[in-house]
Amino acid sequence: MGNAAVTVRNLWAKYVGSGDWVLRGVNLEVREGEMLFLMGPSGCGKSTLLKVLAGLLPWVIPGTVEGEVLVAGVDVLRYGYKGLAGKVGVVYQNPEVQVVTRSVFEELAMAPENLGLPKEEVRARVESVAKALGLEDYLFKDPQSLSGGEKQLVAIASVLAMRPRVLLLDEPTSMLDHLGTRLVLDLITQLKREYGLTIVAAEHRVEWAVEVADRVAVMSDGAVVLEGSPSEVFSRVEEVQKYGVRPPGVSEVAYNLVRMGFPIRIPVRLSEMEEVLGGG
Amino acid sequence: MIVFEKVSYQYPRGPSAIRDVTLEIKKGEFVGVIGHSGAGKTTMAKLAVGLLKPTKGRVLVEGMDTAKTPVSELARKVGYVYQNPDMMLFASSILEEVSFALRNLGYPESEIEERVLRALRAVDLNKPLSASPHALSFGEKHRLAIACVLAVEPDYIILDEPTTGLDYYRCLLLFEVLRKLHQAGRTVIVITHDLDLLARFSTRVIVLERSTVIGDGKPREVLGDVEFLSEHGFVPTHLLQLARRTGSEDLTPEGVARTVAARLRRQASA
Numbered sequence: 001m002g003n004a005a006v007t008v009r010n011l012w013a014k015y016v017g018s019g020d021w022v023l024r025g026v027n028l029e030v031r032e033g034e035m036l037f038l039m040g041p042s043g044c045g046k047s048t049l050l051k052v053l054a055g056l057l058p059w060v061i062p063g064t065v066e067g068e069v070l071v072a073g074v075d076v077l078r079y080g081y082k083g084l085a086g087k088v089g090v091v092y093q094n095p096e097v098q099v100v101t102r103s104v105f106e107e108l109a110m111a112p113e114n115l116g117l118p119k120e121e122v123r124a125r126v127e128s129v130a131k132a133l134g135l136e137d138y139l140f141k142d143p144q145s146l147s148g149g150e151k152q153l154v155a156i157a158s159v160l161a162m163r164p165r166v167l168l169l170d171e172p173t174s175m176l177d178h179l180g181t182r183l184v185l186d187l188i189t190q191l192k193r194e195y196g197l198t199i200v201a202a203e204h205r206v207e208w209a210v211e212v213a214d215r216v217a218v219m220s221d222g223a224v225v226l227e228g229s230p231s232e233v234f235s236r237v238e239e240v241q242k243y244g245v246r247p248p249g250v251s252e253v254a255y256n257l258v259r260m261g262f263p264i265r266i267p268v269r270l271s272e273m274e275e276v277l278g279g280g
Numbered sequence: 281m282i283v284f285e286k287v288s289y290q291y292p293r294g295p296s297a298i299r300d301v302t303l304e305i306k307k308g309e310f311v312g313v314i315g316h317s318g319a320g321k322t323t324m325a326k327l328a329v330g331l332l333k334p335t336k337g338r339v340l341v342e343g344m345d346t347a348k349t350p351v352s353e354l355a356r357k358v359g360y361v362y363q364n365p366d367m368m369l370f371a372s373s374i375l376e377e378v379s380f381a382l383r384n385l386g387y388p389e390s391e392i393e394e395r396v397l398r399a400l401r402a403v404d405l406n407k408p409l410s411a412s413p414h415a416l417s418f419g420e421k422h423r424l425a426i427a428c429v430l431a432v433e434p435d436y437i438i439l440d441e442p443t444t445g446l447d448y449y450r451c452l453l454l455f456e457v458l459r460k461l462h463q464a465g466r467t468v469i470v471i472t473h474d475l476d477l478l479a480r481f482s483t484r485v486i487v488l489e490r491s492t493v494i495g496d497g498k499p500r501e502v503l504g505d506v507e508f509l510s511e512h513g514f515v516p517t518h519l520l521q522l523a524r525r526t527g528s529e530d531l532t533p534e535g536v537a538r539t540v541a542a543r544l545r546r547q548a549s550a
Contacts (some may be wrong), residue, residue: 041447042419097434148317175444177316177473178514205446207518246448249476249519249533262544270518277526277540278547 004070005166005198006030006053011067018063022048026067030215032165033196035152037209037230040219041244048201049219050168053200055081072165086115089159094175095151099143104135104154107143111162116190129161133187147179153187160191167191167274169201181205187206188212206248210234210268218243235266281306282328282358282436282467287337289323297323299491300337307435310462311469312478312499315488316513322363323469324488325341325438330354342435352385359429363440365421368428374400375409377424378431385432399431403457419450426457437461438469443477455481476517479503479531487512500529 006029013023019122023045038046048073051057058065059080069076072087089111092098101107108126117125130136135157138146143154152172159167169188173181185205190213191197203209209216210230218226218233224232234240238248239253247255250273254266257276264276282305289298298320304310304330315321326332327339330346339346341357371377378396387395403423407416407449413424414470424443429437439458443451455477472478478485478499485502487495489512495502503509506524508518517522523531528539532535 041449042417179316182513182515213378242445244449249517250522252533253519253522253537253540256534257541257544260537260541262541270521273525275545 001069003032004029005032005034005072006036006200007068007070008049008053009068011049011052011069013048013057013065013067014063015048015057016062016064018080022222023052026219026222026224027211028224030166030198030200032198035192035199035201035212037213037216038200038202038219039204039206039209039216039245044219044244045222046219047170048222050090050170050200050202052076053166054088054168055079055084077187086111086162088166088168089162089164091152091156091159091170091172095148095155098155098158099151102142103139104130104141104143104146104157105139107154107158108135108139108161111158115162125161125163129157133157135161148158148176149183152176152180152184156184164197166198166200169199169203171202171204173203173205191275204246206234206246210248218245220244225241231268234268237266281340281342283338283340284324284327285338285340287327287334287339289327289332290335291323291525296335296491297335299493301493302337303486303493303496305436305467305469307467308462308465309467310458310481310483311467312482313469313471313488314473314475314478314485314514315471319488320491322440325360325440325469325471328438329358329360331360343475353436356385356432356461357434358436358438359432359434361422361429361437361439361442362367363442363444365418365425368425369413369421373410374405374407374411374413374424377413378428381428381432395431395433396427399427402430402461403427404453408462418445419454422446422451422454423457426454430461434466436467436469438471440471441473442470442475443472451477475503475509475514476519479517479520479523491512503531504529507510 008026008028011023011026012021014021028167040046052065052069053071055076057063065077074083099107105126108129109122112122112125130139143151166175173184185208192199192212213230216230216233217224225243234248234251237251248268251266251268254264257264267273284301284303287301288296290296307548313321319490330351333347341354368376376397382392382395403426405423407516442454458468459481482499485499486493503520504523506521509516523536526539528536
């Protein structure tokens with residue numbers, strides 16, 4: 001992992017009409033190829049932070065933003081979302097708002113076309129992203145005929161066709177059932193492992209976080225209050241709970257054991273629990 | 281008791297959404313219903329409230345056939361909280377919102393206010409009665425929608441994916457509210473994807489797949505069977521997997537910890 005893909009220094013932000021600051025002095029750095037999870041209760045500021053990183057606040061959504069934000073080398077507060085075109089992709093909670101065309105092919109072609117790429121290049125990108133994500137059979141289907149999970153795959157694929165350096169995910173599975181969630185999580189895990197994309201995700205699925213995240217930042221009241229590897233963050237069960245984040249099930253079990261007087265280290269992953277159980 | 285007798289339901293020009301379902305929900309149960317999108321969960325809920333009438337078979341609520349009983353009569357017995365609270369809320373104040381159904385059912389004014397306050401207390405919503413429902417946060421709107429249903433004091437309350445859009449803390453708060461209702465003698469039926477919450481709170485879990493019931497039993501029988509869950513496309517949480525691995529019948533973190541503790545003590549003394 002090399003240079004910083006995202007740098008945030010002393011970031012303050014508020015919406016027109018929100019009165020108080022929603023982000024209150026956020027500092028954060030994400031290195032190239034790293035996957036960072038933003039976690040915290042509703043209203044903690046994680047979605048707002050993503051909106052600033054995407055150059056939407058205050059460029060599309062009116063508000064006030066102060067501080068320093070560099071994403072993929074672009075000074076976002078100076079150049080906004082236009083400066084990020086082709087460099088940063090965003091996937092939202094609800095695929096319904098993101099999937100707009102009448103065929104999956106058109107959907108995947110839209111971003112590269114908007115970047116003004118020649119027709120052959122657009123086609124090549126659509127085909128390569130469809131192949132990479134196993135969506136070849138979907139290309140001429142109507143996105144509206146797909147399940148929620150499949151639509152979200154298309155939304156992600158359409159963003160990837162842009163070949164962004166940084167992918168921003170705003171709770172991409174919160175509207176999906178177990179099948180859809182599994183499809184999307186498997187895909188994102190694959191993107192990280194095989195393509196080394198830098199990913200910043202607002203996400204509440206802690207058991208996925210402990211398996212794939214390099215780093216976790218817990219936010220509360222507009223600031224980052226806990227930060228570190230999943231093990232560093234989630235082994236602090238009481239603190240994590242205090243900030244309104246669900247601890248991993250195994251950590252909660254281990255925490256109960258510690259309170260019963262067992263001198264064990266608190267694991268965060270299922271596989272690490274074997275050590276505590278001691279075989280058999 | 282809510283009874284489904286060989287119930288099928290087919291949407292006009294659509295495939296069947298519920299096929300030949302027979303089951304009973306007894307008073308005092310806390311039932312979780314799980315299933316993928318399109319499995320028939322919402323259809324089943326709407327059949328139980330009488331918003332949909334079976335195309336085959338019968339649904340009986342406390343002995344009343346839903347096909348022959350006015351919805352207003354059924355509403356006194358069964359309340360239904362929509363997945364999206366915005367589908368339910370329309371009034372300009374909290375008071376008007378919660379008292380709407382009571383007025384429709386002809387309760388006297390003196391009793392209405394008492395019931396409204398009781399319902400708002402039960403969901404822990406401390407906002408002025410004059411406040412606009414639309415100015416509330418999503419979680420508050422949800423609790424208001426539940427209060428609207430509670431005010432009628434139905435014996436059965438059905439909630440359709442009430443945890444969507446709620447964070448962990450608010451999910452726990454909501455389920456604590458449901459637990460209180462359950463302890464006060466109400467029958468609670470919740471449709472959700474959150475297996476850990478059901479493991480913690482429910483007394484029974486029903487699994488729907490492609491319009492039929494494929495699993496029905498105590499949480500430890502259904503959610504404890506992680507192979508069954510995986511086979512049917514559900515993602516068993518780490519807690520459920522750990523419960524299975526250690527043979528814990530109790531699926532809560534505290535219960536699994538007690539099982540592990542007993543095991544560690546045995547290992548230490550061996």
